[in-house]
């Protein structure tokens with residue numbers, strides 16, 4: 151069985167935990183606890199290949215930033231999460247991405263997926279699909295708009311990342 155460490159990164163409150171819990175447990179996490187940092191495990195089949203995922207849902211609040219370096223070193227794939235209801239959270243993932251590349255020694259082929267969350271909150275949208283798509287294309291990273299609440303594109307987001315990791319680490 152192939153094992154992969156995934157790290158979920160993004161600003162506080164964007165929906166990292168809700169996205170992770172939706173994927174791993176198929177429930178919607180209503181409550182918001184910004185301090186919770188947890189590891190989740192899930193086995194999935196992608197294109198016929200089983201993969202055992204260990205997913206670190208980081209706390210992501212400003213005061214925990216110093217801890218990112220160790221996670222990023224250990225991580226094989228990254229989900230960069232912003233909320234499409236909060237423009238500032240998109241700038242935050244730009245910084246996180248730069249941090250990943252710096253820590254990975256300039257490796258331009260790090261498996262990354264960009265996930266915009268809270269797609270169901272249509273009246274609160276601040277980030278257009280185009281804006282995020284343009285940014286993600288520049289990074290050569292796939293991009294999905296998701297809703298943990300409605301379970302939209304959550305599985306696709308994780309599967310895409312696993313596909314990238316399977317291609318990059320064929321012998322693990």
Ligand code: GDP
Nearest residue numbers: 163164165166167168179180182268297298299
């Ligand atoms: P985190 O700090 O990034 O882990 O954020 P959370 O996952 O805890 O989410 C923060 C708040 O946003 C919680 O109250 C969630 O229920 C809510 N939330 C997360 N994802 C969604 C979503 O897709 N739709 C809606 N409507 N609310 C969401």
Ligand code: MG
Nearest residue numbers: 166167183184
């Ligand atoms: Mg959280």
